[in-house]
Amino acid sequence: MVNVGNRSGRPRAGEERLSREAILLAALRIVDAEGIDALTMRRLAATLKVNPMSLYHHLPNKAAVLAGLAELVFAELELPDPGDSVPWDEQLKDAARAYRNGLRAHPNLALQVLSDPAAVSNVVVVTMEPFYRALDRAGLAPRQIFEAANTLIDFIHGFSLGETSVRGETFELAPDLLAQVRALPEDKAPTLTRIVNELGPDGLAYDFDSGFESGLSTLVAGFAR
Amino acid sequence: MVNVGNRSGRPRAGEERLSREAILLAALRIVDAEGIDALTMRRLAATLKVNPMSLYHHLPNKAAVLAGLAELVFAELELPDPGDSVPWDEQLKDAARAYRNGLRAHPNLALQVLSDPAAVSNVVVVTMEPFYRALDRAGLAPRQIFEAANTLIDFIHGFSLGETSVRGETFELAPDLLAQVRALPEDKAPTLTRIVNELGPDGLAYDFDSGFESGLSTLVAGFAR
DNA sequence: ACCTGAACACCGTTCAAGT
DNA sequence: ACCTGAACACCGTTCAAGT
Numbered sequence: 001m002v003n004v005g006n007r008s009g010r011p012r013a014g015e016e017r018l019s020r021e022a023i024l025l026a027a028l029r030i031v032d033a034e035g036i037d038a039l040t041m042r043r044l045a046a047t048l049k050v051n052p053m054s055l056y057h058h059l060p061n062k063a064a065v066l067a068g069l070a071e072l073v074f075a076e077l078e079l080p081d082p083g084d085s086v087p088w089d090e091q092l093k094d095a096a097r098a099y100r101n102g103l104r105a106h107p108n109l110a111l112q113v114l115s116d117p118a119a120v121s122n123v124v125v126v127t128m129e130p131f132y133r134a135l136d137r138a139g140l141a142p143r144q145i146f147e148a149a150n151t152l153i154d155f156i157h158g159f160s161l162g163e164t165s166v167r168g169e170t171f172e173l174a175p176d177l178l179a180q181v182r183a184l185p186e187d188k189a190p191t192l193t194r195i196v197n198e199l200g201p202d203g204l205a206y207d208f209d210s211g212f213e214s215g216l217s218t219l220v221a222g223f224a225r
Numbered sequence: 226m227v228n229v230g231n232r233s234g235r236p237r238a239g240e241e242r243l244s245r246e247a248i249l250l251a252a253l254r255i256v257d258a259e260g261i262d263a264l265t266m267r268r269l270a271a272t273l274k275v276n277p278m279s280l281y282h283h284l285p286n287k288a289a290v291l292a293g294l295a296e297l298v299f300a301e302l303e304l305p306d307p308g309d310s311v312p313w314d315e316q317l318k319d320a321a322r323a324y325r326n327g328l329r330a331h332p333n334l335a336l337q338v339l340s341d342p343a344a345v346s347n348v349v350v351v352t353m354e355p356f357y358r359a360l361d362r363a364g365l366a367p368r369q370i371f372e373a374a375n376t377l378i379d380f381i382h383g384f385s386l387g388e389t390s391v392r393g394e395t396f397e398l399a400p401d402l403l404a405q406v407r408a409l410p411e412d413k414a415p416t417l418t419r420i421v422n423e424l425g426p427d428g429l430a431y432d433f434d435s436g437f438e439s440g441l442s443t444l445v446a447g448f449a450r
Numbered sequence: 451a452c453c454t455g456a457a458c459a460c461c462g463t464t465c466a467a468g469t
Numbered sequence: 470a471c472c473t474g475a476a477c478a479c480c481g482t483t484c485a486a487g488t
Contacts (some may be wrong), residue, residue: 050405125402125417129415129416189353195370
């Protein structure tokens with residue numbers, strides 16, 4: 001492996017070995033492959049074959065790296081806008097599905113992304129047009145559109161949090177609901193116990209896709225009231 | 226300050242200076258007061274006037290401390306169950322409000338709590354009875370009850386994530402929506418731009434309480450369809 | 451301006467030794 | 470079993486020095 005110029009000193013113009021973008025892309029690869037805890041400034045520098053301190057010329061600190069990653073994930077997000085060729089509720093659902101899928105593309109980053117107010121605020125501005133357009137077509141008033149969009153986003157965020165948190169964890173960490181309920185003291189939660197038993201093991205095998213669709217349908221019905 | 230026995234060696238029975246519970250309570254105080262990053266094993270030991278390594282006799286590692294904190298927060302959670310004296314939708318809303326308030330009690334811990342699958346799974350079992358009872362009274366089938374409860378929980382989680390993330394941050398981090406939208410290129414997001422402009426600065430002053438209520442109403446209407 | 455090396459003030463955790 | 474002290478293998482970041 002040729003060691004192309006890890007001498008110190010300022011590189012000539014156009015020969016910079018780093019850039020904010022290159023650093024963030026390398027960071028994203030680490031996080032995607034090994035999780036958020038694997039991302040350290042030193043590790044990041046090593047994969048870029050650079051001194052750890054060099055990073056600080058492009059990003060002020062580690063928090064900025066994480067914020068930049070949230071930005072990257074949302075920048076990749078492109079909600080489809082089928083225009084008015086489909087009913088408003090399908091338009092809304094499609095946009096919601098695309099948003100969920102965008103978050104799933106980098107599950108190890110979801111927590112970071114969803115808890116970064118600046119990133120979330122920005123994504124609302126950049127990608128929410130299909131949401132607003134669909135809700136407008138549904139005939140809602142401006143205030144209702146605003147609140148409906150927020151409610152839908154909150155649902156997707158909460159859903160994605162659950163969906164991405166479970167991934168990669170051992171199943172011991174998400175113990176079987178049926179067994180847990182049956183271990184409850186008698187009559188501690190009678191309705192829950194009855195419902196869970198009626199559903200049985202098969203009915204409780206949670207499927208994320210159908211859970212998401214169920215939530216979407218409920219919300220659309222609620223908006224349409 | 227008297228230094229009561231920081232000699233080494235095993236304490237006599239009943240004179241143990243530590244316990245899992247005491248450690249977790251001390252950790253909770255640190256996190257509540259100074260945020261999750263302030264919690265280190267060394268810092269935690271210092272506030273307990275104990276050697277850092279002593280903690281490891283009660284909790285296997287730092288991850289176990291964080292998991293224990295999530296457990297604590299949810300253990301405090303007590304959803305009111307007014308029984309059948311109120312309509313089912315009020316019963317459901319009240320339980321949802323109580324759940325939200327439980328998460329707000331420790332905002333610095335919300336992220337940790339919501340992303341801990343074991344803790345979330347456990348809270349569902351222990352506190353969701355009012356949700357299930359209300360939805361049962363609404364006349365939903367078991368499968369619908371299960372999915373409705375999940376949808377409601379996801380909404381509350383997503384909402385709480387937004388609510389607690391913004392807290393304590395400088396407002397620069399959640400830039401003004403109106404200004405952001407107006408900075409967009411012409412016709413990038415026409416509907417969004419129109420709606421936001423119609424609402425104006427006052428209409429956009431987001432109020433978490435009314436946002437939560439709006440989401441609850443939408444969901445209840447959707448469940449009742 | 452951009453990269454480097456040494457250094458500072460921390461981390462979580464292992465291990466051997468005390469009682 | 471429970472607590473301690475020293476040590477290991479890390480962190481993020483500051484600072485002075487190179488070009």
